[in-house]
Amino acid sequence: MINFEEEIKKFHPSLEIEDAEDAIYNQDMKDMVDVMLRMTRDSVLGTESTPAKK
Amino acid sequence: MYCYKCGCELGRADHCPNCGTDVRTYKKIIYTSNYMYNDGLEKAKVRDLSGAILSLKNAIWFYKDNLDARNLLGLVYYEIGETVAALSEWVISENINNDRAHRKDNPAVRYLKEVQQNRQVTENINTAIRRYNHAIECCYSGNLDVAVLELKKVLNLYPHYLRARQLLSLLYIQKRDYKIAERELQKCKKLDVNNTTTLRYLQEVEGVLRPSVSEERIRRRGTRERTGAEQLPGAENGVVKYTADNETIIQPVGSRKPGVDGFSIPGGIMGGLIGLIVGAALVAFLLMPARVQSIRKESADEVRSISAQLDTKDTTIADLQDQVSSLKAQQAKDAQENSDRAEATDDTRTANDNGLFATANAYINNASDNDTLTDVFVKVDPDTALSGASPEYTDLFNNLYAKLQSPMLERYAWDGINLYEGADPDYEKIISELVIANKYEDPNAWSMTYVERLWYLADSYNKAYNGMSKGDQEKSDYQENAKKYAQMVVANFPDSEYAVQSRQLLTDLGVDVSTLAAPAGTDNGGANGDTAAGTGTGDNAPAGGQQQTTTTTTTRTNTRQPAAQNANAVQAADQAAQNAAPAAQAAAQAAQNPAPAAPAADQAAQAADAAVAAQAQDAAQAAAANQAQAADQAANAAQNVDAAVGVEDQAAQAAAAAAAAQAAAQ
Numbered sequence: 001m002i003n004f005e006e007e008i009k010k011f012h013p014s015l016e017i018e019d020a021e022d023a024i025y026n027q028d029m030k031d032m033v034d035v036m037l038r039m040t041r042d043s044v045l046g047t048e049s050t051p052a053k054k
Numbered sequence: 055m056y057c058y059k060c061g062c063e064l065g066r067a068d069h070c071p072n073c074g075t076d077v078r079t080y081k082k083i084i085y086t087s088n089y090m091y092n093d094g095l096e097k098a099k100v101r102d103l104s105g106a107i108l109s110l111k112n113a114i115w116f117y118k119d120n121l122d123a124r125n126l127l128g129l130v131y132y133e134i135g136e137t138v139a140a141l142s143e144w145v146i147s148e149n150i151n152n153d154r155a156h157r158k159d160n161p162a163v164r165y166l167k168e169v170q171q172n173r174q175v176t177e178n179i180n181t182a183i184r185r186y187n188h189a190i191e192c193c194y195s196g197n198l199d200v201a202v203l204e205l206k207k208v209l210n211l212y213p214h215y216l217r218a219r220q221l222l223s224l225l226y227i228q229k230r231d232y233k234i235a236e237r238e239l240q241k242c243k244k245l246d247v248n249n250t251t252t253l254r255y256l257q258e259v260e261g262v263l264r265p266s267v268s269e270e271r272i273r274r275r276g277t278r279e280r281t282g283a284e285q286l287p288g289a290e291n292g293v294v295k296y297t298a299d300n301e302t303i304i305q306p307v308g309s310r311k312p313g314v315d316g317f318s319i320p321g322g323i324m325g326g327l328i329g330l331i332v333g334a335a336l337v338a339f340l341l342m343p344a345r346v347q348s349i350r351k352e353s354a355d356e357v358r359s360i361s362a363q364l365d366t367k368d369t370t371i372a373d374l375q376d377q378v379s380s381l382k383a384q385q386a387k388d389a390q391e392n393s394d395r396a397e398a399t400d401d402t403r404t405a406n407d408n409g410l411f412a413t414a415n416a417y418i419n420n421a422s423d424n425d426t427l428t429d430v431f432v433k434v435d436p437d438t439a440l441s442g443a444s445p446e447y448t449d450l451f452n453n454l455y456a457k458l459q460s461p462m463l464e465r466y467a468w469d470g471i472n473l474y475e476g477a478d479p480d481y482e483k484i485i486s487e488l489v490i491a492n493k494y495e496d497p498n499a500w501s502m503t504y505v506e507r508l509w510y511l512a513d514s515y516n517k518a519y520n521g522m523s524k525g526d527q528e529k530s531d532y533q534e535n536a537k538k539y540a541q542m543v544v545a546n547f548p549d550s551e552y553a554v555q556s557r558q559l560l561t562d563l564g565v566d567v568s569t570l571a572a573p574a575g576t577d578n579g580g581a582n583g584d585t586a587a588g589t590g591t592g593d594n595a596p597a598g599g600q601q602q603t604t605t606t607t608t609t610r611t612n613t614r615q616p617a618a619q620n621a622n623a624v625q626a627a628d629q630a631a632q633n634a635a636p637a638a639q640a641a642a643q644a645a646q647n648p649a650p651a652a653p654a655a656d657q658a659a660q661a662a663d664a665a666v667a668a669q670a671q672d673a674a675q676a677a678a679a680n681q682a683q684a685a686d687q688a689a690n691a692a693q694n695v696d697a698a699v700g701v702e703d704q705a706a707q708a709a710a711a712a713a714a715a716q717a718a719a720q
Binding site (some may be wrong): 001002004007008010011012013014015016017019020023024027029032033034036037038040 | 058079083086087091114115116117118119134138139141143145146176180183184185186187190193217220221224228254255257368407411440
């Protein structure tokens with residue numbers, strides 16, 4: 001049995017075209033490559049908790 | 055694939071050939087991203103847009119610079135109505151491509167251009183989004199009807215808007231319009247086949263509409279979440295109650311719904327066949343007769359008009375055929391007439407030729423046998439003999455005519471007169487004789503018996519006409535001829551005794567004698583030749599009972615040439631005749647003197663007559679020449695005049711000698 005109230009909450013207002021610019025700017029562009037690069041940099045340079053590799 | 059550090063193109067090695075960076079992990083990430091992209095592409099191809107979105111998002115999450123994944127994601131978003139998300143992905147894709155050292159052709163540019171260029175579509179999308187947001191607000195506030203209306207408008211503007219359609223389905227489910235909800239959810243399923251929300255709502259709706267199917271689904275899935283007697287939504291006491299459109303449907307659980315649910319293929323086919331048969335019967339018995347009737351009427355009208363045209367044409371053809379046959383008959387008649395005329399002409403020509411040659415032959419045999427000559431020469435028609443004749447023929451005719459004109463006139467004139475004055479006259483014969491005689495009459499110097507013959511002709515025609523039957527009278531022109539000859543008598547001889555009788559005849563025939571015209575000349579065959587009274591008594595009958603053969607001859611031309619061409623010669627001959635007349639009279643008077651002088655006078659008279667006759671013959675022969683000899687003829691006539699004058703002198707001298715002899719005798 002579908003709960004109407006619960007289901008309605010799943011429907012959110014849609015962004016208008018004028019708001020697309022903000023949506024683009026606010027988008028999280030981080031990907032696995034960035035994670036990998038960070039991991040690599042951290043391993044090379046080291047962090048406060050993780051000393052750099054020698 | 056390019057090195058993330060230096061941008062150099064990577065090969066199969068795990069290290070960058072340029073900077074030597076370890077790119078093994080980098081490559082694995084890229085491969086995984088590509089793998090995800092491929093998965094998303096496969097799902098998008100089968101319309102599993104929700105699954106495609108997940109896969110593509112994963113692909114982007116692994117490698118954000120995967121432009122293909124990003125572009126495809128934008129397309130999928132656009133397909134389900136998420137325009138803003140689609141535009142975001144394309145914009146990011148374009149920016150990533152622009153920032154790259156190795157740019158490639160990015161289709162996101164084209165997608166953006168197409169969306170932005172079509173202002174109407176952009177406007178519709180904006181309006182749809184606004185209405186959708188308003189519908190959500192209405193749902194929150196409990197105005198479901200308004201929300202439904204708004205969502206309907208949204209879907210009118212933007213039918214691909216999946217979330218709006220799902221919300222509308224939800225509202226229908228809430229309102230228990232399961233049928234409509236199912237319809238909308240089916241459309242959602244067409245858009246995105248594996249959308250979980252759509253599937254979930256469909257399951258809800260089918261559970262209500264087809265609980266047995268739903269039960270079986272649940273059993274097959276092994277779902278044990280439902281409690282109780284696995285009561286289906288809307289099922290109470292074994293009865294399912296729901297609304298479809300504006301109807302509330304109550305049916306027992308497990309019953310097959312009529313319509314779409316209870317629809318079986320064989321039954322459907324049978325129903326279709328029955329429908330076809332019923333439709334065909336309707337057409338055959340309701341529509342076809344009217345159509346056939348109208349077609350028959352049209353064809354009958356057309357046949358009628360064609361028949362009318364045919365009748366008209368038949369009439370025209372008949373008229374034309376009649377015209378053709380009458381023209382052919384006329385043509386044949388004209389040809390026959392022409393042939394007859396030609397034959398008649400030929401016959402006439404032949405008769406004239408034969409007559410003329412026979413006359414010439416008889417003349418050669420015996421020139422003085424006038425009886426034979428006139429018997430033969432009568433076959434020649436003086437009116438037609440010279441028509442188209444050669445000069446030699448004309449000369450022959452003229453010579454014979456000159457010789458025979460007087461005998462012909464004398465013979466046939468007296469024959470006709472004697473017949474008329476005889477007992478029991480045969481008027482046809484009289485007419486025949488007198489007509490022949492008139493052909494040889496001189497039109498310029500009528501003979502003594504001319505007026506008598508004219509009257510006899512008029513009277514004979516009249517009496518012959520009166521003796522005819524009614525039918526013959528209608529065809530005959532005898533009465534007209536009688537009038538003609540009587541008129542000629544009245545016009546030319548008004549003082550004669552025959553004029554009185556002619557006037558009476560004309561009055562009897564209904565002619566107004568007061569309006570008679572001037573004399574028209576002689577009848578047919580007006581002779582230009584000599585007139586000879588033969589042995590007839592003339593005006594100058596000799597005194598003393600002495601019969602004298604007085605031949606009142608004239609020095610006329612004896613030819614039948616046209617009068618205009620011979621006028622001068624004729625006039626000269628007339629003048630000579632007139633001049634010779636006193637000489638003849640003087641000779642006659644001299645003949646009345648005593649006997650001793652008589653022989654001399656007789657001789658003088660005879661000499662004068664002979665001289666005149668001879669000269670007349672000469673003049674006639676001269677005038678018998680062709681048209682070129684007209685001057686010669688005139689000269690000859692003048693000579694004749696001189697000769698006549700000389701004769702006159704001789705007669706006067708003879709008379710003077712006779713008077714001197716008488717005086718001497720006394």
